[in-house]
Amino acid sequence: MTATAEHSTPTGASARGAGPATASAAGTSAGPAPLAEFLGTVLRGLRALPPLDLELASAYGNVLAEDVATKAPLPAFDHAALDGYAARYEDLVASPGRPVRLRVVGDLGAASWRPVRLTPGTCFCVAAGAPLPATADVVVPATDTDQGMAAVEIHHAPKKGYGIRRAGQQLPEDAVLARAGSVVTPAMVAAFAASGIGRVVVRPSPRVAVLSTGDELVEAGRISQPGQVVDVNSYALTAAAAEAGAQAYRVGICDDDPEALRGLLADQTLRADAIVTTGGTGTGPGDMVRRVLTRRSVVFTELSVYPCATLGFGTLGGEEVPVICLPGDPGAALVGFEILARPVIQVLAGAEPVFRPSARAHLLETVNSPAGLREFRPAAVAERRGGGYTVQPLPGGPYTLSGLAACNGLMVLGERVTTAAAGSTVDVLLLDRKR
Amino acid sequence: MTATAEHSTPTGASARGAGPATASAAGTSAGPAPLAEFLGTVLRGLRALPPLDLELASAYGNVLAEDVATKAPLPAFDHAALDGYAARYEDLVASPGRPVRLRVVGDLGAASWRPVRLTPGTCFCVAAGAPLPATADVVVPATDTDQGMAAVEIHHAPKKGYGIRRAGQQLPEDAVLARAGSVVTPAMVAAFAASGIGRVVVRPSPRVAVLSTGDELVEAGRISQPGQVVDVNSYALTAAAAEAGAQAYRVGICDDDPEALRGLLADQTLRADAIVTTGGTGTGPGDMVRRVLTRRSVVFTELSVYPCATLGFGTLGGEEVPVICLPGDPGAALVGFEILARPVIQVLAGAEPVFRPSARAHLLETVNSPAGLREFRPAAVAERRGGGYTVQPLPGGPYTLSGLAACNGLMVLGERVTTAAAGSTVDVLLLDRKR
Numbered sequence: 074m075t076a077t078a079e080h081s082t083p084t085g086a087s088a089r090g091a092g093p094a095t096a097s098a099a100g101t102s103a104g105p106a107p108l109a110e111f112l113g114t115v116l117r118g119l120r121a122l123p124p125l126d127l128e129l130a131s132a133y134g135n136v137l138a139e140d141v142a143t144k145a146p147l148p149a150f151d152h153a154a155l156d157g158y159a160a161r162y163e164d165l166v167a168s169p170g171r172p173v174r175l176r177v178v179g180d181l182g183a184a185s186w187r188p189v190r191l192t193p194g195t196c197f198c199v200a201a202g203a204p205l206p207a208t209a210d211v212v213v214p215a216t217d218t219d220q221g222m223a224a225v226e227i228h229h230a231p232k233k234g235y236g237i238r239r240a241g242q243q244l245p246e247d248a249v250l251a252r253a254g255s256v257v258t259p260a261m262v263a264a265f266a267a268s269g270i271g272r273v274v275v276r277p278s279p280r281v282a283v284l285s286t287g288d289e290l291v292e293a294g295r296i297s298q299p300g301q302v303v304d305v306n307s308y309a310l311t312a313a314a315a316e317a318g319a320q321a322y323r324v325g326i327c328d329d330d331p332e333a334l335r336g337l338l339a340d341q342t343l344r345a346d347a348i349v350t351t352g353g354t355g356t357g358p359g360d361m362v363r364r365v366l367t368r369r370s371v372v373f374t375e376l377s378v379y380p381c382a383t384l385g386f387g388t389l390g391g392e393e394v395p396v397i398c399l400p401g402d403p404g405a406a407l408v409g410f411e412i413l414a415r416p417v418i419q420v421l422a423g424a425e426p427v428f429r430p431s432a433r434a435h436l437l438e439t440v441n442s443p444a445g446l447r448e449f450r451p452a453a454v455a456e457r458r459g460g461g462y463t464v465q466p467l468p469g470g471p472y473t474l475s476g477l478a479a480c481n482g483l484m485v486l487g488e489r490v491t492t493a494a495a496g497s498t499v500d501v502l503l504l505d506r507k508r
Numbered sequence: 509m510t511a512t513a514e515h516s517t518p519t520g521a522s523a524r525g526a527g528p529a530t531a532s533a534a535g536t537s538a539g540p541a542p543l544a545e546f547l548g549t550v551l552r553g554l555r556a557l558p559p560l561d562l563e564l565a566s567a568y569g570n571v572l573a574e575d576v577a578t579k580a581p582l583p584a585f586d587h588a589a590l591d592g593y594a595a596r597y598e599d600l601v602a603s604p605g606r607p608v609r610l611r612v613v614g615d616l617g618a619a620s621w622r623p624v625r626l627t628p629g630t631c632f633c634v635a636a637g638a639p640l641p642a643t644a645d646v647v648v649p650a651t652d653t654d655q656g657m658a659a660v661e662i663h664h665a666p667k668k669g670y671g672i673r674r675a676g677q678q679l680p681e682d683a684v685l686a687r688a689g690s691v692v693t694p695a696m697v698a699a700f701a702a703s704g705i706g707r708v709v710v711r712p713s714p715r716v717a718v719l720s721t722g723d724e725l726v727e728a729g730r731i732s733q734p735g736q737v738v739d740v741n742s743y744a745l746t747a748a749a750a751e752a753g754a755q756a757y758r759v760g761i762c763d764d765d766p767e768a769l770r771g772l773l774a775d776q777t778l779r780a781d782a783i784v785t786t787g788g789t790g791t792g793p794g795d796m797v798r799r800v801l802t803r804r805s806v807v808f809t810e811l812s813v814y815p816c817a818t819l820g821f822g823t824l825g826g827e828e829v830p831v832i833c834l835p836g837d838p839g840a841a842l843v844g845f846e847i848l849a850r851p852v853i854q855v856l857a858g859a860e861p862v863f864r865p866s867a868r869a870h871l872l873e874t875v876n877s878p879a880g881l882r883e884f885r886p887a888a889v890a891e892r893r894g895g896g897y898t899v900q901p902l903p904g905g906p907y908t909l910s911g912l913a914a915c916n917g918l919m920v921l922g923e924r925v926t927t928a929a930a931g932s933t934v935d936v937l938l939l940d941r942k943r
Contacts, residue, residue: 092940130726130758133747147909149732156792182794183766183836186722186735189592200794201837202724204734215792221644243908250913259751259845260886263744263838264913271729289619293564294706299619299639309698312568318693323565329619345858357591359617359635402636403698408696432891451695456867473678474582478685478699506941 085459105377107268107488108412109445112297115386116416119395121423122346126273129265132257134423135275136318140372141251141261144269146241151205154238157207158218158225160196164232173227181206196225209243212236244268254425256318265395275295276423280343281314281414283307284324284337286352286362287401292326305403306351310328314411317418329353329361342390349414352401354383362398371396377488379407379446380472395421411483411502429502431485434462439495442486452484454501464501481505540812542923543847543882549823551851553828556858557781559709567692571859576686576696579704581676586640588616589673593653593660594644594730595631599923600665608662616641631660640672647671652846679703689860691753711858716749716849717780718742721771721787721797722836725801727761740909741786748845749784752853757937764788764796777825781856784849786835789818797833806831814881814924816844821852825907830856839907843884846918846937864937866920869897874930877921889917889936899936916940 085359087371119357124138153159157174165173172274175196179189184203190207191197193369197206205212211233219226244250250264251257257273267274285307289300297303307323314321324341327334341348353362363385371387385398395417399409419427434454442448451472453465463486467476482501493499548907559573588594593610600608610631614624619639625642632641640647646668654661669692679685685699686692700708720742724735732738744757749756759776761771761899776783788797790806794933798820806822813819820833830852834844846864854862877883886907888900899919902911917936922929928934 090637093595129743147730150734152734156790180793182724183722183737184735186733188734200792201790202737234840243905244910248910250910257747258746258913259744260842260909260912260915262747263740263842264909266728266738266740266743267732267838268911269729269731269738271727287618289617293701294704296580296704297702298621299585299587299623300619301703302618302637303701305698305701308564308701309694311565312692312697313694314783315568355591355636357635358615403702407695407698430891433895437897456865457895458894460868460870462895470678474695474699474702475679475683475685478693480695 080458082149105375105382109375111374111376111384112413112416115413116420118429119417120418122276122279122421125277126272126274126421129236129262129271129273132265132273133259133262135257135278136422137251137253137255137257138274138276138423139251139253141265141270141273143244143246143248143250146246147244147248147264147268148238148240148242149269150240152183152238153199153201153203153212154236155198155201155212155214157212157214157236158196158227159191159199159203159206159212159225159487161191161193161208162211162233164194164196165211165213165227173230174224175227176224177222198222198225207256209422210234210237212319236355251332254423256424264445276322276421278318279418279421281319281321281347281349282324282341282346283311283314283321283349284341284351286327286329286334286350288329290326306399306401306406309397309403310349310351310410310414313407314414314418317415318422318424319347321417329359331361331365334365335359338389338396342392342394345394346396347395347414347417348389349397349399349410350385351406352398354385354398354400358434366396366398373398377446378412379443379448381405381412384409384413386413386419403474404451404477407477408451408483411504412449415463430505430506431500431502432462433498434464434482434501436464436484436493436495436497436499437465438482440466440486440495441492442490444491445488446482447488448486448490449502450484451483452482452501453480453505462501464499512571528800540810540817540828543811543813546809546811546819547848547851547922549706550848551855551862554852554855557603557711557856559713559858560679560712561707561709564697564706564708566768567700567708567710568694568697569697570692570708570713571857572686572688572690572692573711573858574688576700576705576708578679578681578683578685581681582679582683582699582702582703583673583675583677585675587618587673588634588636588638588640588647588651589671589815590636590647592647592649592671593631593662594626594634594641594647595640595662596626596628596643597646597668599629599631600646600662608665609659610662611659612657633657633660645669645672676923687859691859709854713753713755714781714853715779716756716782716784716853717759717776718746718755718784719758719762719776719786719852720836721762721764721785723764725761729813741834741836741841744838744842745784745786745834745845745849748842748879749849749853752850753857753859754782754853764794766796766800769796769800773824777827777829779827782830782832782846782849782852783824784832784834785820786834788840789820789833789835806833808833812820812881813847814878814883816840816847819844819848821848838909839886842912843886843918846939847884864939865941866935867897868933869899869917869936871919871928871930871932871934872898872900875901875919875921875928877925877928880923882923883919883921883925884937885919885921886912886915887917887919889938897936901932
């Protein structure tokens with residue numbers, strides 16, 4: 074699959090090495106850590122899930138764990154490309170200026186298997202896909218003939234080789250059709266089948282468990298009121314994990330009870346490849362998730378990022394299942410998911426690239442952004458018919474849920490940006506691309 | 509969801525009305541029919557599947573059957589946007605120039621439900637999400653205070669209203685959050701949950717059965733040889749149907765046996781919302797699908813389209829299940845799927861827009877195209893950092909399977925185009941966009 078957008082990383086991170094930032098290592102400095110270093114550290118510590126072997130019928134949408142190469146030349150044998158008459162070119166040009174008449178010695182379909190050979194002055198009536206008779210070197214389209222049954226008159230002789238697909242003409246044996254890390258597309262499935270491949274080695278979709286924490290939370294379908302706030306995040310982040318390619322399931326709501334959280338996490342480390350929690354990542358007395366998990370191996374890092382200043386990451390259990398802790402505010406949780414959880418899922422899935430595609434876009438309206446923080450600001454991106462993108466801040470504020478529901482991109486406003494003026498060019502992450 | 513690319517229809521068709529073409533109605537004229545009319549006729553005759561009611565947890569990825577509106581104002585009640593101290597603004601500015609000290613009369617978390625009220629000179633310590641005490645009109649961030657427990661000193665007074673989210677500030681009750689026809693995104697799930705919505709009315713994913721026909725066909729995993737050709741199409745088109753949002757299943761191979769085909773189709777009309785066949789659409793003696801289905805209500809139309817000159821469409825059974833007949837050549841079948849089957853699936857799914865997004869792109873290499881035919885030519889599209897697209901013809905030929913596997917767009921070269929020069933601008937359908 075050819076990339077359609079540049080996969081620079083306006084998150085400021087590189088999955089493979091240190092980002093452009095210069096400050097101290099994530100989680101150890103006094104000030105907030107730059108996202109680049111934090112993310113680099115997290116992602117470098119992860120491995121893709123072990124591969125599995127799938128039948129071709131189940132391959133679509135999975136990430137290839139290894140390069141896939143042809144098992145036979147493509148096409149595998151010489152055949153007719155179209156319906157017509159397989160002939161010897163020299164018979165067609167033997168008597169220039171006079172109509173060519175050939176004896177039709179048989180019909181060949183795609184199911185024909187008996188080797189046949191043309192003798193001078195004869196031809197076979199062939200269907201598209203039929204194996205080519207030996208010594209035939211042209212297929213005359215039926216429409217250029219009188220379509221005779223016993224004998225055929227050729228109105229117009231095509232070029233030598235016309236209407237023929239030769240064995241190996243498209244690809245030799247052992248040619249790479251698709252690279253490890255790419256997602257299997259319908260056309261790849263076609264190319265795999267055609268070149269003898271019946272099974273592919275892929276990474277499984279990571280199983281991602283999503284849970285939200287908070288005594289105030291209630292299930293969706295009710296209207297929030299003081300003390301009873303609808304659990305928005307576990308629904309939305311389960312969807313976000315599915316969108317990222319995970320096999321996502323909603324564990325649901327966990328009260329602010331350390332024992333209950335420990336139990337839930339112990340259960341989930343047995344069945345999940347990654348766990349996403351939301352809520353309780355602050356430093357206040359109500360921030361139970363942080364208190365419980367910092368006693369395990371989870372590190373909560375203050376980042377120079379807006380709107381998710383704190384993100385937690387670590388691994389749990391003997392299997393070292395990655396745990397990602399996102400803030401409780403739904404806007405911050407969704408942005409935090411994009412920044413941290415989605416790349417983690419991509420690495421587990423063995424997918425390349427790890428980051429969303431990005432583009433440069435013409436900003437339609439001046440926006441302000443907090444100093445010292447890299448802001449990921451939901452916005453509406455549009456393509457212009459003449460080429461290029463525009464980006465429009467959302468009416469009603471970027472971090473409102475209605476704004477998020479309408480957005481299809483995240484503007485990335487760097488640490489030093491306090492104002493981005495209308496007419497200037499900004500980076501945007503494109504949320505509606507497959508890769 | 510804001511559109512990210514223009515949804516013009518370089519297929520030449522409009523789902524709602526006649527296309528720009530001028531020739532005679534599809535299937536009835538002597539010459540090949542323009543795609544626009546054929547597609548217009550097909551799509552106008554279809555209805556979206558009956559809707560169903562889903563729990564929010566299952567809503568992601570489905571197409572909304574009706575507009576979704578808030579069931580409560582968003583937010584539903586006044587609350588603190590951040591951790592800090594909820595206060596009366598007039599207390600903060602009562603004595604300009606002197607440090608402000610307030611008595612902390614209690615702690616409020618997101619789970620607090622008891623209505624409380626501020627008296628002059630007091631404040632509540634609040635967590636983000638906590639309901640706002642009556643008469644409080646500002647939340648001072650904890651970081652702008654000495655973070656006292658019994659009393660707190662305010663270092664810096666924010667503006668009146670800071671740190672507060674008022675009920676209805678984002679959206680009033682009964683405001684539209686998402687339109688019918690759009691696909692539910694993670695952020696929509698968040699907005700739905702937050703505004704009291706626990707169920708949504710969506711269209712089911714169309715169940716699409718895919719079968720290939722031909723005596724020569726064998727299952728994938730073998731190498732094609734004369735008389736035994738691997739069934740590429742039913743694997744690839746099942747994947748393509750899944751990509752189009754269908755619940756796709758591979759029926760598999762049907763021999764060129766009219767009775768077997770009739771039986772298979774009768775079975776599938778009971779369980780599928782649409783059926784895709786490939787192979788046998790020509791007019792030769794081996795073209796069994798065409799012979800069998802033209803006796804039913806399926807019409808085979810010769811189109812001024814390259815590379816799929818013949819497409820079949822009709823409905824079968826009492827339920828009038830749409831049947832789409834694609835050519836047997838894998839390249840033509842995949843392009844035919846894009847042209848006809850994908851829009852049909854989108855209409856059944858109730859999705860808008862029906863067509864792939866398209867863009868104008870700078871052609872990097874001169875290509876030739878057959879006169880009188882609208883060509884859909886697989887190509888590699890790339891975005892340029894400066895904005896706009898380039899499109900590169902595929903090495904080794906556009907309709908090779910290896911070429912298709914590498915493509916991410918279809919160049920659309922109109923009926924009058926015989927040469928498109930390097931440097932000119934052409935339309936491309938973008939195959940790697942979600943909508």
